[in-house]
Amino acid sequence: MLTALTKTGKKICLGFDYKKETLMSLRDKEEFVCPVCRETVLLRLGDQRIFHFAHKQSSQCRELYENETYEHLEGKRQLFQWLIKQNIASVLEYYDRNIQQRPDIMFKYNGQRYALEYQCSTVPDKVFTKRTNTYLENGYTPLWVISSSHLHQKRKDLITLSNFQYSFLRTASSGRLYIPAYCPEKQLFQLVESITPFSIKNSFAHLSSLPIQTIELDSILDPQNDHPLSQASWNREVERYMFNWALHPRTEHKPFLQEIYNKGLNIFLIPLEIGLPVAHSVLIQTPPFIWQTYLFVDVLAHKNPQDIITLKEINTSYQKRMHKKQIIVRHLPQVKNVTPFIAMIEYIQLLEKLNFLNKKGDTIFEVQKKIQIPHSNREREEAKQNFLAKYENALSRW
Known part of the structure; x- marks a missing residue:
């Protein structure tokens, strides 16, 4: 503890730079009590630790307020x-x-x-x-x-x-x-x-x-800095993570792998447009490539050019996956009035920037072109090079 009261009610705060001699003189003249429990506390002025007040060993308050490190x-x-x-x-x-x-x-x-x-x-x-x-x-x-x-x-x-x-x-x-x-x-x-x-x-x-x-x-x-992320670095790290994840699946990973296999998808050939970084993905504990894959199989894969996608459809998918605990949101006590669904909206907006979607209203998007599934590693590698150039260009113009 760094604060205490004298018997006369004067507050002593060791947050200020008292000289040791001053505190030694004060300790000789005064008795100190804890502001919380009003029990007697001792003024410690050793050379090994910061000056502080300490409860006696038998104090219950000591357990609450004194397990403090240097x-x-x-x-x-x-x-x-x-x-x-x-x-x-x-x-x-x-x-x-x-x-x-x-x-x-x-x-x-x-x-x-x-x-x-x-x-x-x-x-x-x-x-x-x-x-x-x-x-x-x-x-x-x-x-x-x-x-x-x-x-x-x-x-x-x-x-x-x-x-x-x-x-x-x-x-x-x-x-x-x-x-x-x-x-x-x-x-x-x-x-x-x-x-x-x-x-x-x-x-x-x-x-x-x-x-x-x-x-x-x-x-x-209120920091104001923005630090853009390299999409090439992101892709490299996500691919490494996905491959390790697929090669050494845990029990909880197997339902996801089984589902995408049943949908005709190969985790090693996931399109580059699935698993993109968005600002509020931090609100969702589930990795982006997983929740974006769910959104793809639930909504995007069924749509053809000129079809309409609504935020209601996207939210239905999100709520369904949440209910099944296939999408887990983070518990963030200090982040209030922000729904994790905003990450889904940001992903849709990113697909709009990449010309896959065209916004037709506040909650409505029209499909411009389908996300293509590569059929081989070579095809995916070629698609990757084209995607990276298109991605950087799209974001620089936005």
Whole structure:
């Protein structure tokens, strides 16, 4: 803990840079109590750890608030000082008795009240969700910041993200989704942006590093950067994933493989137009090549040029696959008022850009040409080269 009260009710916040001599003198004169449970706490001023307050061993409150690592204590201290230097009204370890929750930092900015939680250890999904919803229901905007130690890059443009890490996903005003992280050792914010998953855990993403000394709050609350994804890189990674997936299928993969086989499809000859990256595919846990294949066999494969496709048909397919648990959406506690169905709409809009569809109304599209199924690896390879040139050209003109 970094905050305590004196017996006379004065608040002592170790988020400020007290000299050790000052605190030693204060400790000789004062007794300290926990602001939550009002039990006596001890002021620890060792050389190995950050200065902090500690409950006695027998305290029940100790179990709730003191399993804190050096990284967590130092991280929230640095974040508190960062906010104070920007003249943002902030309270370290603010305890709200009405909701019985204590964010690491409560601050007010642009008329909103924020609850900043710097998370260094994993917590169960139910706990994360309950705390987030409680904040939202009581007038707080939650700002969960994950420790950078939880981020695992496979290479510069690839990252592995677990369900826990996806819980930190939040929305910028532009609608873009991102994950904020912080490293107290390097004093760096990191933003995971342009997250485009091709499997349940693996995703293309851009990871930027921002020194805390030069970055302001707006850049963390509302990043504006866009990082285009290379379609060639995407195709290469998706093909590798699909082939490994098909060559070593798990039990849960076999119904999908059986269904597409029954529909006359070969996973090794899936058209390039199936499994495309779209901005909100992160909302769906099922890999894009799977949910787009379902949409193809349910709707697109049956349509000929000049036939009509409606969003109602697409939604019927989506709901059916959801009901059968063949499409799984991600549980994202901080992402509200955005339906995962938007990923389906973005895919249809992408097919429109590629001249497969022509928009005839807000919810109606006319088929311009069918998606062709390659009959051999050679045919697919030729189609790939043509597709990549067409794809890059279509997006650059849009």
